[in-house]
Amino acid sequence: MYSTTIDISQIRADFPILQRQVNGQPLVYLDNAATSQTPLAVIDAISDYYKHTNANIHRGVHALSQEATDQFEAARQKIQTHFNAAQAHEIIFTSGTTHSINLVANGFASFLEKGDELIVSTLEHHANIVPWQMLCERTGAQLKVIPINENGTLDMSVYADLLGDRTKVVFVNHVSNALGIINPIEEIIEEAHAFGAAVLIDGAQATPHIIPDVQALDVEFYTTSAHKICGPTGMGALYGKEAWLRKLPPYQGGGEMIDQVTFDKTTYADLPHKFEAGTPNIAGGVGFGAAVDYMNNIGFDAIAAHENDLMRHATEKLRKIEGLHIYGDVDNKVAVISFNVEGLHPYDIGTLLDKMGIAVRTGHHCCQPIMDHFQIPGTVRASFAFYNTHEEVERFIAGVEKAVGMLR
């Protein structure tokens, strides 16, 4: 009934952590939207880098420095190819999505005037709200919010009304981290462009499941974090259209990002280094590149097919549990299920699942506006990855049933 086109047992052998036990039970890891697990290919790439190549990059005359630079820049090209960016220097390495958004929001401070407008959606992670709120406080610009419909999807007719000549930038996630809903970003970008507004897409939750084509999207900025797609933590990438990256002022000052420094005036380095002050996370970059290779070797079509199978399987079974409500239960979503059981607190369900070796996330998922919309303290969120199995879905369902039985 549930077909798979990838060899899951072979894939699971790539992830040492999936072999471990938690609370005396084999781990069932369903918190992939928070962070994905790391395959040996990535662990080895990072470990090999430190064993054989470690040096500072971009300025050394010696062999190691050159090799390290080559590996770091090769990783940049891998992300460029993966995102289908026109040029490698349009990929800025950051510490992750939060850093990327702060970099862009901070840059916009130079262009905004009092009365300018920014548009955000209700579905955003706090990381795509707070930096812009801080920007509004600094500049006097105004934040407008796209509301959501009862099923959790964006209310696109209100979005159309919010856009105007004073709209300077729109920032929306590609996929909602709390609900898993895929947003209509093509439409959002096109409509924003009609008013001359720039668009930033937070791709942190989309990139584990979908390959973004930044040129086809014609988006100004697109960002993700490596640890969401089997890479290391503390690493991420920001794609920016070249013209925009040239227009934005540097975010941080320091080494690497300069051209000439005198006490009278400093000129900045060219892209991408202008935004990469200080010694970057070189090993993280190498690991990020290895992660993208690993995912592409499996294939995103096969990944999506298997994950969607798992989600359908879990959704079908969850719906049979009395009083269980799934939030954002729409067709167009990635393998994330956010739910509550009537009369029960998500924290209680999550705690009991943990005792059974099943890892889920509970709480507001850094999305308090969504929880306020549904008037709930939080949800239980199970998020699936390509290395999860149907047996794990069965254990998860049995776990939820057992927890509900104990709590009622």
Next chain:
Amino acid sequence: MSIATEQAEIVSEFSMFDDWMQRYEYMIELGKSLPLIDQAHKTDDNVIKGCQSKVWVHAELDDDKIVFTADSDAIITKGIIAILIRAFSNQPPKEILAAETHFIDEIGLKEHLSPTRANGLVSMIKQLKMYALAYQTQLS
């Protein structure tokens, strides 16, 4: 009954259970049977920070002893606070301040003692002791 005796009794009750399920079922039962807090005390001021669920604790002085009442919107958290109240309520502030909390570990809830755990057990204990300190100052 002293705090130490009360704690020993709780430990002995929990020692009858063989596995985590029985322990948690008992905690859930304790949570469900926690006497209702006066609605007037379920204010934002009485909410303990650092919990994923909401926990309200109210303290008042009865002669020279502190009486705690509490509630939570999560049942396991309510069970934990019920255990704490059983150990610390109806005790003089001085005794509460001096009390050890090893019994949490002994009843198999060690994992809840981590300060980074989202249930805020550590914050709850701290809050009970803060009340004790406040009343101790008032009494002396």
